[in-house]
Amino acid sequence: MTITPQGSPAGFPVPAQAPAKDTVPGPPVVSPLSDITERPGRCLPGGVAVLTALAAACGTAALLLGPAGTSPAVLGGAAAVLAAVTALTALGLARGRPGSVWLLTRHGAYRGTVRRTGLLWISPLLVRRRVDTSLRHWRSSPIEATDADGTPLQVTVLMVWRVRDTARAAFAVHDHVRYLRALVEAAVARCVSRLPADDFRGPGPTLRDTDRLTDDLTRMLVQDLKPAGIEVFSVQPVRIDYAPAVASTLRRAQLAALDDRHRRAALDAALTAVGETVRGLTERGLVDLDDYERKALVRDLTVAYCTAHVPEAGAQTA
Incomplete structure (x- = not known):
């Protein structure tokens, strides 16, 4: 349909303008790494791999020392195949230890996590990396913060944590240990600023109530570190001191x-x-x-x- 507006020369139709559409915001941009979660990696018992390697080695020796009369090309090809099987089996042997897991990747893509312990066989075509999943504790250096009255403080905390989701810890952040320490400093600054260190005017809630401060820090860091695959058990203040300038x-x-x-x-x-x-x-x-x-x-x-x-x-x- 064409419309000739008033005042326009005849014979010069003007295309009708489409009605304006309401601007609808699109869905939020979600990082593809946010969907990565830990999944079991493929592995075989180490005993089966050892028996396979021994059988392949014995077969190779039997072919090389066997009776004459067989074509050298056939013997060489069979020996090469058995030797390759032996090498492939031996290179895939790994040891799973309690408190650590194997993170598997191929060409940079995540291929699973092996949490089994003992002698294992993992494909040597996969890149293996150990990730510590044991219970760990970290005592921070004095963290500079300011209380509700604007008084500069130095706070030392003790944190108990472990890696819960190895895929998120490895791929969601560049370095999960440095990321954890940075978030601890930010959480301490936020929680300490809510209350005064001491109330000289009378009894009232202060930072000397360490149980309350522990609950606030733990609750905050549990939520902040969950996307990085880190499980937080407790964050306890060890010392709360005034800054040397005002101590x-x-x-x-x-x-x-x-x-x-x-x-x-x-x-x-x-x-x-x-x-x-x-x-x-x-x-x-x-x-x-x-x-x-x-x-x-x-x-x-x-x-x-x-x-x-x-x-x-x-x-x-x-």
């Missing part, structure tokens, strides 16, 4: 806050004891005091009690 100042503030809490606790205990003493004397009728005398008695008892107990609390703090 001395904040330690003095921490000691001052502790001393203030001890003094407040001693004062509360003194007031409670004085109140109970005055109440007991009044209820038993031992004294008959007016307001002025009651205030004077309370003052004298408070001073006496604080003099006897506050210095002791200060000595314990020191």
